Structure formats: structure tokens, C-alpha cells
Amino acid sequence: MKNKFLYFKFISLFFFFILFFLILVALDILLPRISKIFSSTYKESQNIIMSRRIEDNQFLIRTNNKKWPYIYTQDYNLHPLKKFVQKNDIIPLGTLPYQDLILCSEGYGIIEIKTDRFGFRNDDRIWESRDVEAVVIGDSFTDGQCVQEQFSFVGILNDKGIKTLRLSQGGYSSIHYAFLTKIFVPSIKPKNLIIVFHENDNDVIDLNEYHYEFFFKKNINDYIDFKEGIPYPSKQIKSFNSDIFNFISEDYKKNKNVSFDKLRTSFSKLKKYFLLSNTKKNILLLTNSKKLIGSNYLAIDTAINMCEKIKCNAYFILVRSSSFWDPNPAFYYDNYKIALEVYLKKYEKKLITFDNIYDYQNRKEYFAPKGPHPSKKFNQIIANKIYDTIIGESHKNN
Numbered sequence: 158m159k160n161k162f163l164y165f166k167f168i169s170l171f172f173f174f175i176l177f178f179l180i181l182v183a184l185d186i187l188l189p190r191i192s193k194i195f196s197s198t199y200k201e202s203q204n205i206i207m208s209r210r211i212e213d214n215q216f217l218i219r220t221n222n223k224k225w226p227y228i229y230t231q232d233y234n235l236h237p238l239k240k241f242v243q244k245n246d247i248i249p250l251g252t253l254p255y256q257d258l259i260l261c262s263e264g265y266g267i268i269e270i271k272t273d274r275f276g277f278r279n280d281d282r283i284w285e286s287r288d289v290e291a292v293v294i295g296d297s298f299t300d301g302q303c304v305q306e307q308f309s310f311v312g313i314l315n316d317k318g319i320k321t322l323r324l325s326q327g328g329y330s331s332i333h334y335a336f337l338t339k340i341f342v343p344s345i346k347p348k349n350l351i352i353v354f355h356e357n358d359n360d361v362i363d364l365n366e367y368h369y370e371f372f373f374k375k376n377i378n379d380y381i382d383f384k385e386g387i388p389y390p391s392k393q394i395k396s397f398n399s400d401i402f403n404f405i406s407e408d409y410k411k412n413k414n415v416s417f418d419k420l421r422t423s424f425s426k427l428k429k430y431f432l433l434s435n436t437k438k439n440i441l442l443l444t445n446s447k448k449l450i451g452s453n454y455l456a457i458d459t460a461i462n463m464c465e466k467i468k469c470n471a472y473f474i475l476v477r478s479s480s481f482w483d484p485n486p487a488f489y490y491d492n493y494k495i496a497l498e499v500y501l502k503k504y505e506k507k508l509i510t511f512d513n514i515y516d517y518q519n520r521k522e523y524f525a526p527k528g529p530h531p532s533k534k535f536n537q538i539i540a541n542k543i544y545d546t547i548i549g550e551s552h553k554n555n
Contacts, residue, residue, distance in 0.1 A: 181433055188435040189485075196484040209527045213262050225405065227258045231328040234366050236425040241404070245397045247379060248367045250337055251276025252326065253398060254390065261303035261327075263528025268303050274390060275341075276398075278306070283322050285387055289345050290320045291547060294334050295353030297327035298476050301536070303525060308533040313540035319547060322347070331452035332363040335459040336372045340380045342463050344388045349470045349547055352460050354453075356477045356485075359493040361441070361451045362434045369452065446492040447499055454500065461504050470550060473501060474509045476539075481520040482529035509546065514538055 193199045230249055233242050242248045252258070254276045260268040273281040278300055283289065293299055293311055300323065301309025307316065314321040322345060324337045334352050342350055363369055381388045390398070429435075441450045457473065464471040475497060477490045498508045515523045515538055523535040531539065 181436065182427075182430050185430045185433050185435045188439060192484050198481045198484060202482055205527050209262060209264075213267060216267060217259075225253060225256050225258055227260060228252050228401065229326060229328045230333070230368070231366070234425075237404075238401070239367070239425070241397060241400050242367050245393060245400065247375065247393050247397055248371050249276065249394060249397060250324075250333070250340065250368075250380065253401065255281075260300075261528070261530075263303040263530055264526025265304050265308075265533070268305060270306070277322075277324055277326070279322055283320065286320060287386070288320065289322050289347045291322070291349040291351060291543075292342060292345055292347040293321060293323050293325065293351045293353060293543075294337050295323075295325045295474075296329040296333075296355050296358070297325070298355055298531060299323055299325035299353045300327060302327060302530045303528055304530075304533055304536060308536055310531075310536040310540035310543065313537060314544060317540070317544055319544060325353075330358050330360060330363045331456040332366065332369045332372060334456040335452060336368055338456070338459045338463050339372065340375075340377055341388075342460075342469070343467055344377060344381055344383075346467050347469055349472065349550075350460055350464055351472045351474060351543060352456060353474045353476060354456075354493075354497065356475070356490040356493055357483075359438075359442070359450055359453060359489070359496065360434070361438050362429050363452050365429065365432055365434070372455075442488070442492055446488065447496050449493075449496045449500055453497070457500060457504075461506075470547075471506065472509060472543075472546060473497065473506060474539075474543075476511065476531075477517050478529055479520040479524040480518050482524065509542065511538065511542065514542070 228238070229252065232238050233248050252272060254272055254274050256272050256276075258270055258272060260270050260278075262268060270278050273279040274284060291314065293314075299311070301311060306312040311321050311323045324341055326333075331354070334354075338350065338352075378391065380391050380394055382391045383389070438450065441448070460471045460473075463469075475494055478485075494508065494510065501508055515535060517523065522532065523538075524530065524532050526532075
């Protein structure tokens with residue numbers, strides 16, 4: 158009888174802990190969504206997104222516009238693409254190279270781009286240059302989503318005569334900035350390195366991604382082959398991309414259980430919630446708001462140390478989203494800004510922000526008509542700020 162009671166007690170405790178953990182997972186899923194759900198603008202923003210998607214689909218059908226899919230490197234952490242990371246023992250830092258791709262649409266029409274040899278949004282010829290003035294590293298804000306190239310701040314810098322190469326992609330975070338700096342900056346040897354942080358980069362989620370693992374075990378030669386001093390993708394990266402091309406080219410939907418495949422993909426997306434990433438993030442921010450979390454230290458330290466080696470100027474920028482599209486509590490941005498400023502003092506560096514230049518609550522003027530990315534005007538503001546900073550610094554040094 159006593160054994161049965163202990164067995165019942167053990168089973169009860171087991172199911173209690175399972176239930177308690179699932180409740181925590183549910184809360185972790187809700188945490189980043191609560192502010193949006195209770196926002197007065199949430200419903201309006203979702204209606205804009207839905208109508209935009211319908212318009213885009215109608216355009217693609219009407220024009221028979223068939224393009225290769227834009228693969229974000231974060232997708233390599235998910236099923237089914239993560240199997241290629243495991244097979245090749247490497248993870249790319251850009252999307253598919255030399256491809257005409259549809260990037261996005263947020264009111265300025267559907268933006269189509271052609272990627273360079275490493276899968277970034279650049280004129281490929283810039284990799285042949287030996288006098289790149291600036292390398293800009295960041296996420297979708299830096300990538301110029303969703304405006305035509307001539308209206309992106311990198312495009313504007315190039316038009317101003319600042320030869321600029323962007324290493325960016327939507328979904329990037331601090332670990333990607335550190336990784337891109339480690340691999341590409343010593344190969345390019347720019348005069349200036351600019352890291353553009355976004356308010357959502359102060360997170361712990363990237364500590365569980367493949368990029369964090371590979372940052373510590375991969376080097377330049379794993380990613381780049383040099384021919385007469387010009388950088389090209391390594392054989393290992395070419396092999397990886399070849400596998401992805403073949404995988405996409407196959408009509409695998411006819412040969413696989415698609416619903417099961419989608420289920421596995423959806424389940425792999427839940428990994429960050431099972432790790433309670435949002436819960437950990439908020440606890441860390443609430444307990445020490447002036448301290449950076451995740452890979453931020455790594456991104457800054459890598460940039461500073463690299464520029465000391467190759468004699469470049471390192472700059473650090475922080476941008477924020479429109480409160481209409483991303484109504485997160487203000488402490489996410491404010492605390493991140495303070496934490497970055499505090500840490501950068503260690504290197505006698507100042508954080509560049511746009512707080513006194515634009516109004517993040519004015520979405521119609523500073524953000525895209527149908528999305529959360531910078532408007533053409535805001536891109537111009539960013540370009541002018543970077544241009545004035547670089548030119549001013551160069552004059553000071555001369």
C-alpha cells in the first residue's frame with residue numbers, strides 16, 4: 158500500500174512539473190505579444206499587413222513573377238535546412254549568391270534585389286575594390302528593407318562617394334554582427350566599421366543558435382578563398398549553397414509528407430520558447446537594466462579588437478522601431494541605450510542615436526507606408542548622420 162502511495166505521489170509530482178513547465182512555455186510565447194495585443198494600434202497594423210500580402214500575391218500572380226525564395230540565415234537553425242548545417246559543418250552568413258530575389262514590400266512596391274557573391278545586397282564589383290571606405294553591419298534596417306537601393310542609406314552613402322559595403326540581413330542579431338566582423342572585416346580592410354544595433358538585439362535568443370556555436374570554431378579560411386587578394390566564397394560555402402540549390406530545385410513536396418514536414422518546422426520554431434528565452438531576457442533586464450545581455454559584448458569587443466588590428470575606425474549606432482508597428486514597453490529601448498553607452502565608455506566610444514532627429518511615434522513620416530522599416534526620409538537621415546560622422550572624423554584625423 159505504501160509503495161502504491163509513493164508511486165502515485167511520484168506520478169503526481171511528475172505531471173505537476175510538466176504542467177508547470179508548459180504554463181511557463183505558454184507565458185514565454187505570450188510575453189513578446191502582450192504589448193501588441195493590448196495596443197490600440199495592433200488591429201490596424203495587422204489589417205495593413207494582411208491587405209499588403211493580398212496585394213503582393215495578386216501582383217506576383219498577375220505578372221507571373223517567379224523568383225527563388227529569400228532564405229534568411231536564421232532559417233538554417235530550423236527544420237529542414239538545419240540538416241545541411243550538420244552535413245557541411247558550417248553555416249552561411251548570407252543568403253543564396255548571385256540570385257534575383259524578392260526582398261519585401263511595404264508600400265514602395267515589391268523590392269527585388271540581386272545578391273552578390275556572398276549573398277548580400279551589394280553591387281558585386283565592390284568586392285574587387287581595395288579601397289572600401291565603410292563596412293556597415295546590421296539587420297533589416299541596414300539591409301534597406303523595404304526601399305529601392307537608391308533610397309537605402311547604404312545606397313545614399315555610395316551616391317555620396319563613400320564606397321560602402323553592407324553585410325546585413327533581416328533577423329540578424331549581435332552574434333551575427335560579431336561573426337560578420339570576424340570573417341569579413343579583416344578581408345575587406347575598410348577605413349570605417351559601423352555596427353547598427355536595433356532595439357530588439359538586447360536578447361539571449363542568439364546564444365542557442367548555430368551561429369553562436371560556429372563563431373568560436375570557424376575562421377576566415379572556412380568562408381573565404383582569395384584569388385590575387387580578391388575574396389571569393391570558400392569551397393565549403395560553395396558546397397553548402399549547392400546543396401541548398403539542389404534541395405529547392407527538387408519537387409520534394411511530391412515525395413514527402415508535407416503536413417508532417419510543416420509540423421516539424423513549426424516544432425523547431427518552438428525551441429526558443431521551450432528554452433524560456435523571453436522569460437530569461439525579461440528577468441535579466443529587470444534585475445540589471447544597465448547591463449547588456451546575450452552576444453552584445455561579443456559584437457562590440459570583436460569590432461573594437463578588429464579595428465585595432467587593421468587600423469579602422471569603429472562606430473556604433475542604435476535605432477528603434479515605430480511604436481505603431483512594434484509597441485513594446487519603452488524600457489527595452491531605453492535600457493538597451495543606457496547599457497550600450499555604459500559599456501562603450503570602456504573603449505571611450507560614443508553611441509550614435511537619432512533620438513533628437515526623428516520622432517519614432519510618427520510612422521507616416523519616418524517609417525514605410527505599410528510596414529515597420531524606415532521610410533525613404535528616415536534612410537536619408539541615417540545616411541546624413543553617418544556621412545557627417547565619417548567625414549568629420551576624417552577631417553579631424555587629418
